[in-house]
Amino acid sequence: MPMYNGKCLDLSFAATETEASAGIAQLSRGLAAHGLPAHKAGDVKIALAEAINNVVEHAYADITPAKVKVRCRLHQNWLEILISDTGNPLPGFRVPDGIPASLGSTVEDLPEGGFGWFLIHELTSDIRYERSNGCNRLSLRFDFPEPT
Numbered sequence: 001m002p003m004y005n006g007k008c009l010d011l012s013f014a015a016t017e018t019e020a021s022a023g024i025a026q027l028s029r030g031l032a033a034h035g036l037p038a039h040k041a042g043d044v045k046i047a048l049a050e051a052i053n054n055v056v057e058h059a060y061a062d063i064t065p066a067k068v069k070v071r072c073r074l075h076q077n078w079l080e081i082l083i084s085d086t087g088n089p090l091p092g093f094r095v096p097d098g099i100p101a102s103l104g105s106t107v108e109d110l111p112e113g114g115f116g117w118f119l120i121h122e123l124t125s126d127i128r129y130e131r132s133n134g135c136n137r138l139s140l141r142f143d144f145p146e147p148t
Contacts (some may be wrong), residue, residue: 007034009072015056015065015085024049027070040144043123044079047140048097051083052117059087059136066067078125079142089131098122 009030013023030047036044048070055068071082090096098121120127126141 007074009034009074010067010070012067015060015068015087017053019054019058020056020068023068024052024072027072031072031074031079035142036074036079040142044081044142047120047123047142048081050120051081051138051140054116055083055085055087055136059089061086061088063087077143077145079144081142082139083136083138083140085136086134087136089136090129093129093131095127095129101133 008029011023011027013019013028024045025049026039031044032038032041052068052070056065060066066086069084071084073082074081096117098117098119120140123142124140125143126139128139130137
């Protein structure tokens with residue numbers, strides 16, 4: 001169950017596709033209920049899904065999946081999401097550049113993946129990553145300044 005502490009939303013779930021999908025939906029509903037601006041909800045959900053799916057598919061590749069912990073802090077003009085796990089570190093211990101995969105020249109040449117980090121970079125205001133004591137911490141920030 002998520003814990004609501006003011007404008008904080010914490011959720012922990014097993015790093016499996018089913019649990020991740022349910023967790024992403026639960027976080028999206030919780031953020032909407034706590035006042036995430038509707039025009040940002042889609043961006044947040046896509047970036048959150050890409051980041052969490054990366055944890056499930058890559059951080060826990062070839063090792064037993066453990067928990068993924070997500071902490072969301074919603075402020076008036078910004079949202080910070082911290083995703084932590086005990087899986088494998090990001091390659092080179094840094095956030096990938098997010099250069100999209102080559103599209104190829106035919107539909108058959110289209111890559112199956114390779115757009116996740118590109119989307120995360122495009123949709124967020126800031127991304128930070130650190131590896132400490134066997135734990136990955138990925139911080140995603142979304143700014144939504146007051147409409148002018």
